[in-house]
Amino acid sequence: MTPPSPPRVVACLLAALALSPATRAGEPRDLVRHVNTLQGTNSRFELTRGNTYPTCALPFGMHTWTPQTGHNGDGWKYQYHRDQIRGFQQAHQCSSWSNDYAVFSLMPVVGELVVDENARASRFRHDDEVGKPHYYRVTLENGVEVEISPTVRGAMLRFRFPPDQPAHLVLDGYLGRSKIRVDDDQDRLVGWVRNGRNQPRGFVNHFLVQFDTPVESYGAWRGGAKGVSPGQAESSGNKAGAYVTFAPGSVVQAKVASSYVSAEQAALTLDRELGRYDQLEEVKEAAAEVWNQHLAKLTVEGGPTERLETFYSCYFRASLFPRKFYERDAEGEAYYRSPYDGEVHRGYLYTDTGLWDTFRAQMPLNALLYPQMHGRYMQALLAAHRQCGWLPSWSFPGEAGSMIGNHAISLLADAWAKGIRTFDPAEALAAYDHESSHKGPWGPANGRGGADVIERIGYLPYPEFREATAKTLEYAYDDFCGYWLAKQTGDEELAEKFAKRMYNYRHVFDGQTGFMRGRDAEGGWAPNFDPIEWGGPYTEGSAWHWVWSVFHDPHGLGELLGGDDAFVEKLDAVFAAPAEFKPGTYGAPIHEMREMVLGQMGQYAHGNQPIQHMPYLYCYAGQPWKTQRWVREVMQKLYNATEDGYPGDEDQGQTSSWFVQSALGFYSVCPGVDQYVLGSPAFEKATLRLENGKRFVVEAPGNSAENVYIQAATLNGAPLDRNYLTHDEIVQGGVLRLEMGPQPNLDRGVGVDARPFSVSTADRP
Structure with missing residues (x-):
């Protein structure tokens, strides 16, 4: 069940709606409801129905977010006919044929810790999935509900873990080089990734993931999920990753931002774009308003x-x-x-x-x-x-x-x-x-x-x-x-x-x-x-x-x-x-x-x-x-x-x-x-x-x-x-x-x- 929006957010939103050119008398208020971000996702290498993926982003946003059904490095990152999700990616891919760059993903795991992208994948049904520009939601077979709402250069994600089992969140550095560090005293993950084609020397994507829930334990790995090291706070190299563990039944919200300039800029962006929000609903409503005003141009x-x-x-x-x-x-x-x-x-x-x-x-x-x-x-x-x-x-x-x-x-x-x-x-x-x-x-x-x-x-x-x-x-x-x-x-x-x-x-x-x-x-x-x-x-x-x-x-x-x-x-x-x-x-x-x-x-x-x-x-x-x-x-x-x-x-x-x-x-x-x-x-x-x-x-x-x-x-x-x-x-x-x-x-x-x-x-x- 989604918690109600804080009263101050509703009041601000109503004030914005009253002034918005998209919502004057006689004009539509909720155009974003007509959008299906899963349009064109039933694609394969052999036959294309669009070669799209369910993008969760703001108009012309620097970063987008999407569920990942394909293997790391697969240009077909989301295919409608597949029934397993292996991660929720920050993505930039403009074509399946050109693949992606500057990618990392987060994946909730329940019970025994599994970091391998194949083994950690969880089944899902499209009946349990909502794909809108301002909001993506899915309930996985492992019992975790995942929600995402975007800003221009970041997003807020929420993971509702089931009770009575350990709750893990895995950060996968994708293909290529990365460096990931767990700051458990600040309940956050920081680092950078470098992956994709046509990237100049020195190009990296600096990221920051800030949790609103205390981290109980953590660890890291490198080389594609080999040699998981509990308690290790940092990992770097090819195919590196990290994980954090929360109390069973936790509802974890993660604010994420990244920068191509510096780690300091990623922190500045996170504070500017997400600092004023306490709940995902606030980001969701703000993103919906941006999209409604944008779509109302036509x-x-x-x-x-x-x-x-x-x-x-x-x-x-x-x-x-x-x-x-x-x-x-x-x-x-x-x-x-x-x-x-x-x-x-x-x-x-x-x-x-x-x-x-x-x-x-x-x-x-x-x-x-x-x-x-x-x-x-x-x-x-x-x-x-x-x-x-x-x-x-x-x-x-x-x-x-x-x-x-x-x-x-x-x-x-x-x-x-x-x-x-x-x-x-x-x-x-x-x-x-x-x-x-x-x-x-x-x-x-x-x-x-x-x-x-x-x-x-x-x-x-x-x-x-x-x-x-x-x-x-x-x-x-x-x-x-x-x-x-x-x-x-x-x-x-x-x-x-x-x-x-x-x-x-x-x-x-x-x-x-x-x-x-x-x-x-x-x-x-x-x-x-x-x-x-x-x-x-x-x-x-x-x-x-x-x-x-x-x-x-x-x-x-x-x-x-x-x-x-x-x-x-x-x-x-x-x-x-x-x-x-x-x-x-x-x-x-x-x-x-x-x-x-x-x-x-x-x-x-x-x-x-x-x-x-x-x-x-x-x-x-x-x-x-x-x-x-x-x-x-x-x-x-x-x-x-x-x-x-x-x-x-x-x-x-x-x-x-x-x-x-x-x-x-x-x-x-x-x-x-x-x-x-x-x-x-x-x-x-x-x-x-x-x-x-x-x-x-x-x-x-x-x-x-x-x-x-x-x-x-x-x-x-x-x-x-x-x-x-x-x-x-x-x-x-x-x-x-x-x-x-x-x-x-x-x-x-x-x-x-x-x-x-x-x-x-x-x-x-």
Whole structure:
């Protein structure tokens, strides 16, 4: 039974609720109840339903907490089909494929002391589990109830042990090196852990665990639970750990905080974020209020409960990345220890995001809803460049250089185009000029391998370069972003340089087959072409998926395909084609292939990023009603709020952000310009509460599962025939009204002037 909240906490909470913009008359008070943090957790290596874990954290929080069903070091740290928990982790993982870093866990053990992660695991049932952003609870088969509520850089945990048996709490330093010390006179654990990939020399996570219950005995071990030493207060080395024992039947609350800067900063953070709380309920209520205010930035009405739950569960996931990597010193000023040069710097840094995924929708959503934070992130991108010589591409927290493309420039150009001008564009352009001309020391997305070859022949040849066609396409888009930023800021020299490369997509288009293809350095096409074959010149996809990766020039792509009618015919063919694949150079089916087949939408593979924008391209060819149809079908068919909630990887908020934007009624097809392409909203009404205090409302009267087509549109009462909104139109506030119906309006939005941006037809700077 949960003890009642102290009266002073209730009074403060009610006062906060009375003033909160999320709880004014007629507005929802408890949006967090709609979130299921177990959405997408029924994932395996072979088939992904999201590859998520039940994150307990605050928006963009530095640390998160989660139950652990997998072995230490297993990227699938929580899988819904498993029935044992082996620990409760402080976690930072942004992808199962990249694993985690700076991890440690706490696990309650009853009776005989067992520290081995396999032997100490306890069974549980999902019926005894609650997964919310502000609160996680589970009752284990060993009789212990575990609760967690988060702060930005810490958490409070509570362990209710059963009576009449010894009560142990095991701290596991995970994989890698750690140092753990028991301060029994202060009833606390202190130490540091160093684990994970891509960590610079000297990088550690300092932690402090403060108990409110006296420790009766303790001990330590090292080397993976070998040689447990009762009474030993300290352990260090690889796979080290410690334990503390309490009286039988104890109810133990643990305040936890950690820091990448120092042990002293961890103690300061614990006092600042948790010092005023005596009971977990206080942290829980404060965290719920933070989430309710955050989620109330977007309120939706007029849809089934299932869709409401899907929307807020996706919005929750979209609100976790990028994570804050900065801390607050004694004066409250932001600072951080850089994962790039190991030094302490003033200012802001963010991490745990792969830009190949998130440049498409997650980062544009942040730019729209949180421009202050996003502006700081732009500063952080350039700070990282100053510290290591390269723009980030895939950071967790050190640079991995994973996937392809140089997409930091997409974020910078997009921010500038949308009025977020917190950085020096000349510095950004110089950084990108270097990035796009040299290969960096890390993975394929760090710098640009083959830049000299591209300069000479206009594309990367295959098979000389792995995934050459996909890279050529994404480099062309990035060069557009560099061009557009340079043009907006008056750097004609760099604008001209990048402009020469932004049309390179044309060099890998084969007019005979109608696809982007691999070709060798002499211009010959790769033999034995089959559009359903994955890999080779493509990244995690086939020719069906990569032909659409011309974000900045859909008009130009349409011209290559033969004009509007041929463009639409090709788009239609994606959904009409059989859901078949050939593994190609992968040698065997990978999960993305299986997920495409499972979706049963032809060659449309929404579970991976390259094709996610494709349904919106009908708006560039005069048939916007087909965008409306397919966007709604994707939302309805491929998303839900359950453990099976995603059609593939939920990569650092990107797949969730696609749903959030699309459910509002628009999508960022080409980040870097100030437009959002109209689709078909999922609700009768959606309200965006913007950071500048204004509201933008999307009204869709008559909206339903059948009424997916826009019959007529007005913006602030004036007729709107075009198929896009500008960023300024949204952030200035107003009302977009979309009359919905069951049949397409074949006359609305069909003119050339109604089409969104393409660089080959642009006539404005």
